[in-house]
Amino acid sequence: MDVSTNRINQAGFWDKLPPVWDSDDEESLICCSVTDETHDVKTFAFRTPKGHLFHFSPGQFLTLELVIDGAPINRCYTISSPPTRPHLLTITVKRVVNGIVSNWLHDHLKAGDRVRVLPPSGEFTCANYPAKKYLFLSAGSGVTPLMSMSRTHSDLADDRDIVFLHSARTPDDIIFESELKRLSYTQHHFHTHFICERNGARRHWNGVNGYLTLSLLQLSTPDFLEREAFICGPEPYMRSVKGMLEDAGFPMEHYHQESFSFETLSKTQDEQSADAVADISATPGIELFNVQFQKSHREITCVSSQSVLDAARQSSVRLASSCTQGMCGTCKAKLISGQVHMEHKGGIRQREIDQGYVLLCCSRPLSDLVIDK
Incomplete structure (x- = not known):
């Protein structure tokens, strides 16, 4: 559908849905x-320049391609809006x-x-x-993908049996507190519980203080063993x-x-890569390839089983x-x-792949390589 055939009428709505x-x-x-959500959390809403519609699944993320202080840097942020509201897309950032x-x-x-995005x-x-x-179990800004899922079910009038337990430092740090309470009021089978480490500045807090424990989970969700569980939050929270x-x-x-790790490669991953090189002579089917970085004039050897x-x-x-x-x-x-x-997870456009670009973190050599780096 050509966007030129779509017109916004006097009431400000599309006569026809855009592509x-x-x-x-x-x-x-x-x-x-x-929009300010809390003292250190903001929601940023986006639209497309041509007014096109967004299509995604609740819980997915968006990658921002930014230039900060002259240096390119990318970051992934979960979409907090639901796909049932396709004219806008939001991310909520702490x-x-x-x-x-x-x-x-x-x-x-x-x-x-x-902002450039993937x-x-x-x-x-x-x-x-x-x-x-x-x-749904979340802590801090880990609430965002689960909020997208909750909003989706609500928008579809799908009163699904959902128990949502969110952990925060203080009541004033609860992201989407009012909306989550409203969902509990308007949907018979949607239940929200908040757990805060301490009261903070709010004097009147009738919720639970402390941390999520098995006893609290059993009390709020006796049938938790029968549910499909989605968990998002800081790494220590998810490990616990x-x-x-x-x-x-x-x-x-x-x-x-769900979690995003933007740190350096873990020791475990490095050890696995080292083991792959060490075992090259004993592993059938594994090959060694030469990789040249053209701009830096560096040359390395890469095992066929490891990423560049x-x-x-x-x-x-x-x-x-x-x-x-x-x-x-x-x-x-x-x-x-x-x-x-290359086995990527959305970090590169098909057009870029067609132009010869690759993601080095998830690309394994099939031959000797020359890379524009």
């Missing part, structure tokens, strides 16, 4: 509003101490600004795991919750968690990277010659 947004056609989105991107967004991004991606979505009963559920006998095939980024790090070649999971696009590079097997 779905194509990130290859419109690489940037326009920020149309900024200011992090010394966080380069979160602080820049809070201090600089305003209505009218444009299309929505991710597999952390209830759409992939339909169930009669859900258990996962261990708690495992000890309680929860069927882990019904456990799903892993091999570069082992050889002390510094390359820009962030998520190391094929999501954010930070390690994108032009492949001048050679072939790779």
